Amino acid sequence: MNLVGRSVKRFAGETPIGRKRRARKMAKVLAETHPDAHCELDFTTPLELAVATILSAQTTDVRVNQVTPTLFKRYVSAADYAAADRTEMEELLRPTGFFRAKTDSLIKLGQTLVDKHDGVLPAKLPDLVALPGIGRKTANVILGNAFGVPGITVDTHFRRLTNRFGWVQEEDPVKIEFLVADLIEKRDWTMLSHRVIFHGRRVCHARKPACGACTLAAMCPSYGAGPTEAPAAAKLLKGPRARDLAAAAGVDPDLVPVAAVTTPEAP
Numbered sequence: 001m002n003l004v005g006r007s008v009k010r011f012a013g014e015t016p017i018g019r020k021r022r023a024r025k026m027a028k029v030l031a032e033t034h035p036d037a038h039c040e041l042d043f044t045t046p047l048e049l050a051v052a053t054i055l056s057a058q059t060t061d062v063r064v065n066q067v068t069p070t071l072f073k074r075y076v077s078a079a080d081y082a083a084a085d086r087t088e089m090e091e092l093l094r095p096t097g098f099f100r101a102k103t104d105s106l107i108k109l110g111q112t113l114v115d116k117h118d119g120v121l122p123a124k125l126p127d128l129v130a131l132p133g134i135g136r137k138t139a140n141v142i143l144g145n146a147f148g149v150p151g152i153t154v155d156t157h158f159r160r161l162t163n164r165f166g167w168v169q170e171e172d173p174v175k176i177e178f179l180v181a182d183l184i185e186k187r188d189w190t191m192l193s194h195r196v197i198f199h200g201r202r203v204c205h206a207r208k209p210a211c212g213a214c215t216l217a218a219m220c221p222s223y224g225a226g227p228t229e230a231p232a233a234a235k236l237l238k239g240p241r242a243r244d245l246a247a248a249a250g251v252d253p254d255l256v257p258v259a260a261v262t263t264p265e266a267p
């Protein structure tokens, strides 16, 4: 039996209460591991966050943050988006990819906000998901980060990691959201989402997770999905805190190559 098999077996008889306890312990370790976790999109108002989140589809937050300073200066209110010149906005959004569809979404978003919500972004999930370009994931990002309403954001990292953690065995984002909501206290939902996403970008990569340099190794049924030897695992850590991440996992930070610290994480 390989390492993952052994690890999975160790958690095989876990009760629902045991899983909840383990999930909360893992959430605590994630909080210690990623004290810098935050929403990586730049914004100053709920409308700006809604716009940035729509633009973040199929691109990186870094790329969105390069485009939004000019965009937010040009378009301040919902009415500005509603009245936007399509060609001009498309040019501004071009670097984010899918710029025609994104322009369409932003203009329609502005029009709907003006027509139905007096130009103000609503703060309730059902109202948000009824807006053009805003799905459940985007709505939860907006609720959690612009309105302070706890929300779980199930993106590709969150889905992969919660399955690896053995918190869920599920691919459907909405089902994952409800299952995790049952494991983790509501007040922690928003920050948990950021921390899991940070862990996915910096440690628990899709192809080669850095199991041997992971602070969650002792509690993770998927330990062994990636290299478990410290030198090989340390090379996989990414982001500006890669050395701190190694140290937190009890691995010599000098094993982390310089390039790892400067390499951008996965989108």
Ligand code: SF4
Residues within 6 Å of the ligand: 164, 165, 203, 204, 205, 209, 210, 211, 212, 214, 215, 216, 217, 220, 221, 222, 223, 224, 225, 226
């Ligand atoms: S890196 Fe490995 S041990 Fe850590 S959470 Fe991912 S699969 Fe589990």
